[in-house]
Amino acid sequence: MPGVxxxxxxxxxxxxxxxxxxxxxxxxxxxxxxESCERCRVALNEIRRVDRGLRELADARxxxxxxxxxxxxxxxxxxxxxxxxxxxxxxxxxxxxxxxLAASERGNDGVGSLLAAADGPxxxxxxxxxxxxxxxxxxRYLLLYAPEAMACRLVDEPANCLRFAExxxxxxxxxSSSGPSSEAETMVPLAMLAGQAHLLAGQTSNWTGELExxxxxxEAAYESFSESSDEVRLALTEYHESQRRSFAGKPAEGLLLIxxxxxxxxxxGIEDFVARARVAEGIxxxxxxxxxEAVACFRAVAPVFESHGLWKxxxxxxxxxxxxxxxxxxxxxxxxxxxxxxxxxxxxxxxxLLAFTRxxxxxxxxxxxxxxxxxxxxxxxxxxxQDLRQVGDAMLSWLYEIESWARSGDAARALHRxxxxxxxVDRREALDPFIVRQLGEAxxxxxxxxxxxxxxxxxAEEMLRENLKAASG
Amino acid sequence: xxLETPSPARSVVExxxxxxxxxxxxxxxxxxxxGIDSDTAEDLLQETALDLLxxxxxxxxxxxxxxxxxxxxCSRLLRKNVADRRVFAPAEPGTRQRASESSDSQAIDSRLAxxxxxxxxxxxxxxxxxxYYFEGRSLREAADVTARAxxxxxxxxxxxxxxxxxxxx
Numbered sequence: 001m002p003g004v005x006x007x008x009x010x011x012x013x014x015x016x017x018x019x020x021x022x023x024x025x026x027x028x029x030x031x032x033x034x035e036s037c038e039r040c041r042v043a044l045n046e047i048r049r050v051d052r053g054l055r056e057l058a059d060a061r062x063x064x065x066x067x068x069x070x071x072x073x074x075x076x077x078x079x080x081x082x083x084x085x086x087x088x089x090x091x092x093x094x095x096x097x098x099x100x101l102a103a104s105e106r107g108n109d110g111v112g113s114l115l116a117a118a119d120g121p122x123x124x125x126x127x128x129x130x131x132x133x134x135x136x137x138x139x140r141y142l143l144l145y146a147p148e149a150m151a152c153r154l155v156d157e158p159a160n161c162l163r164f165a166e167x168x169x170x171x172x173x174x175x176s177s178s179g180p181s182s183e184a185e186t187m188v189p190l191a192m193l194a195g196q197a198h199l200l201a202g203q204t205s206n207w208t209g210e211l212e213x214x215x216x217x218x219e220a221a222y223e224s225f226s227e228s229s230d231e232v233r234l235a236l237t238e239y240h241e242s243q244r245r246s247f248a249g250k251p252a253e254g255l256l257l258i259x260x261x262x263x264x265x266x267x268x269g270i271e272d273f274v275a276r277a278r279v280a281e282g283i284x285x286x287x288x289x290x291x292x293e294a295v296a297c298f299r300a301v302a303p304v305f306e307s308h309g310l311w312k313x314x315x316x317x318x319x320x321x322x323x324x325x326x327x328x329x330x331x332x333x334x335x336x337x338x339x340x341x342x343x344x345x346x347x348x349x350x351x352x353l354l355a356f357t358r359x360x361x362x363x364x365x366x367x368x369x370x371x372x373x374x375x376x377x378x379x380x381x382x383x384x385x386q387d388l389r390q391v392g393d394a395m396l397s398w399l400y401e402i403e404s405w406a407r408s409g410d411a412a413r414a415l416h417r418x419x420x421x422x423x424x425v426d427r428r429e430a431l432d433p434f435i436v437r438q439l440g441e442a443x444x445x446x447x448x449x450x451x452x453x454x455x456x457x458x459x460a461e462e463m464l465r466e467n468l469k470a471a472s473g
Numbered sequence: 474x475x476l477e478t479p480s481p482a483r484s485v486v487e488x489x490x491x492x493x494x495x496x497x498x499x500x501x502x503x504x505x506x507x508g509i510d511s512d513t514a515e516d517l518l519q520e521t522a523l524d525l526l527x528x529x530x531x532x533x534x535x536x537x538x539x540x541x542x543x544x545x546x547c548s549r550l551l552r553k554n555v556a557d558r559r560v561f562a563p564a565e566p567g568t569r570q571r572a573s574e575s576s577d578s579q580a581i582d583s584r585l586a587x588x589x590x591x592x593x594x595x596x597x598x599x600x601x602x603x604x605y606y607f608e609g610r611s612l613r614e615a616a617d618v619t620a621r622a623x624x625x626x627x628x629x630x631x632x633x634x635x636x637x638x639x640x641x642x
Contacts, residue, residue, distance in 0.1 A: 010627070010631050011630070011631045011634035011635055011638070012627040012628075012630045012631040012634065014634075015630065015634060016612070021611070021612065043638070046638040047634060047638065049583075050587070050634060050637045050638060053583055053584070053587040054587070054602065054606045055606060056583075056584070057584065057587065057588075057606070058606045058607045084549065091516060092516060092519035092520050092522075092523060093519065094519060096519065097486075097490075097519045097522040097523065100522070100523055100526055101483060101486055101522070101526065104526040104529070105483060141526070144527060145529075145530065148530045186523070187523060187526070188527060192527065230527070231545070232528055232531055233528075263588065266588075267541060267545075267584075267585060267588060268531070268538060268541050268542075269533055269534050269537045269538060269541065269581075270531050270533055271533055272533070273531070
């Protein structure tokens with residue numbers, strides 16, 4: 001490995017010199033050479049700049065392009081980022097920019113009433129959208145901002161979000177045939193609006209588990225944002241598509257997409273979205289069995305969510321961290337993370353998040369075989385959910401609590417909890433009573449059939465989730 | 474009487490894009506860093522304003538965001554012109570440091586330049602760099618991670634460093 005070739009130091013030798021990795025004689029040789037060689041002095045300065053930059057990237061935990069050179073299959077709609085056109089046909093003068101600013105403010109002011117219409121009967125939203133003139137740039141800004149405001153309601157109102165996105169798409173389809181106004185198009189292209197509606201529909205479909213529908217919408221969003229040269233929203237679409245692929249059992253593709261998205265989000269300094277994307281990266285890594293790397297992702301983002309007050313994301317990161325640590329057998333560490341989170345999430349302000357955190361801790365203990373502790377934690381989570389009238393979540397926790405008591409050897413307590421559960425099921429007609437009866441049979445007797453109990457619990461869990469989804473619209 | 478709170482987009486546009494000092498800084502930056510003339514830089518600034526309005530909900534650090542959008546637009550234009558063989562007048566030597574006076578902008582500029590440069594190097598080289606810089610391994614360990622012979626590592630890194638230096642120069 002030469003340090004100096006053809007009378008000059010190699011770049012690699014200069015890097016090792018910079019990093020202090022040379023032995024004494026090599027260091028002396030390079031030092032003497034650089035003193036007397038202008039070309040190598042310049043090269044050394046440039047290498048120091050590269051080295052400093054790379055160290056800063058590493059300190060800031062920013063991403064390198066994917067190390068494996070993995071590629072999506074040819075023809076995949078997300079295979080590559082498009083090349084954007086540089087110059088648009090319409091020149092943007094200061095007067096256009098001034099008018100755009102005024103229009104964006106008017107658009108912003110209209111978001112509240114459009115969202116109120118989305119809460120009303122279906123015809124009210126269609127009527128409101130139909131009354132907007134898309135030749136008016138203010139209407140375009142309104143339709144650009146409204147889906148983002150709507151997405152904040154996604155967890156509680158998925159059906160409303162999907163309806164909003166579909167109505168908006170119908171409105172846009174009716175407009176494209178009548179021809180756009182050029183100034184409005186310069187300010188907010190129709191393709192960008194279509195991208196927004198598809199993105200909202202795509203993320204909502206992911207949330208409700210309709211992954212095929214999500215795929216169609218996210219692909220359409222990607223195409224629309226490519227057409228409108230919107231790099232940041234392309235990255236956001238990649239983020240949602242990455243999650244979809246991970247849920248659909250393609251975590252390697254999810255990982256590739258999320259790393260592409262992270263690089264863009266980092267460049268634009270959108271710190272909270274970088275953190276969200278890191279969670280998606282961690283989930284993909286964890287599904288690939290790379291839990292050590294997943295742990296690093298989840299650990300890095302928790303303080304970011306905390307500093308932005310994004311507690312829902314914080315709890316989701318802690319739960320994912322706990323799961324990965326549990327899989328690595330680092331139970332004590334995982335418990336410390338949970339107890340830290342339980343102290344941080346305010347019971348008064350975020351009782352539901354506290355319940356989810358406790359449920360996460362219980363799941364960790366359950367998968368580690370600490371059934372008695374798991375049973376207590378599931379019981380506490382169930383009580384918290386019940387206080388919040390989140391009946392479906394409460395019942396899921398109780399199901400696990402019953403199985404945990406049985407697995408811990410406390411059959412009496414398991415059957416007692418099962419009786420209470422049965423009464424609740426009868427009262428709410430939340431489950432097929434036959435499943436509950438079978439569960440009772442599996443857990444009774446001298447040798448409970450845990451395999452059968454787990455299978456029944458999974459079936460009951462699916463049924464409860466379906467009911468929950470139906471209840472939320 | 475209640476005072477009206479200015480919207481974030483307006484405050485950013487006014488603070489960054491309508492402020493003559495900020496404008497002239499950005500225009501000078503485009504000239505010195507990319508060799509882009511003032512009229513073209515003015516046009517890019519207007520486009521940056523439109524981008525800002527489109528993405529107002531995603532703006533976290535307004536000045537940084539404006540600088541990043543503007544720089545990305547300058548860089549894309551330069552790349553296109555290089556591809557079309559229409560290169561602007563090169564920056565005067567020694568003016569790079571004065572191109573962006575704020576240290577924030579300088580940091581963003583260096584980071585973006587390095588990230589763009591990293592897109593240009595081979596996947597094998599990125600793997601080595603990841604192992605060395607991001608995972609704290611020595612160069613010998615990096616060779617093990619990438620299943621390369623140590624004698625091959627120096628050639629890969631040598632080529633990669635040459636490319637990074639070229640891109641940053």
